[in-house]
Amino acid sequence: MTDHELRLLRCAADDELLFHIGSWGGPAGYRWQGPDGSEAGQVPPWDEPVLDQLADRGLITIEARRGPFDRRVLLSRAGAEAMATLSAAA
Structure with missing residues (x-):
């Protein structure tokens, strides 16, 4: 995992x-x-494809809900495990 992804x-x-x-x-x-x-502002364009990749890999999820409102971006269980593994290795 890259520093950018982390x-x-x-x-x-x-x-x-x-x-x-x-x-x-x-x-x-x-x-x-x-x-x-x-x-509070748009994420820089260079972060968007990285976030899409993290979502595709199941490391983050986008909150599921009805309506036109913004959805929270959540750390998935797999994302939390990846972060814990990287923290333990450091």
């Missing part, structure tokens, strides 16, 4: 990411989550 896994673990589905304005994609839970 940094983004930590962001998911720290509840710093949202996914905007694009249904109520703006393009779909990842956003930063502010301290109050609201959207």
Whole structure:
């Protein structure tokens, strides 16, 4: 796992990411989550494909819910295990 991937896994673990589905304005994609839970800006474009890869590998998940609201990006069990393994090795 690269440092970039690990940094983004930590962001998911720290509840710093949202996914905007694009249904109520703006393009779909990842956003930063502010301290109050609201959207706090767009994730840089170079982070988006890395987040997609982490999701494809089952290390993060996007919250499933109805409606046009942003969804939280969550660390999966596999992602937590990967982080624990890397922390133990360090």
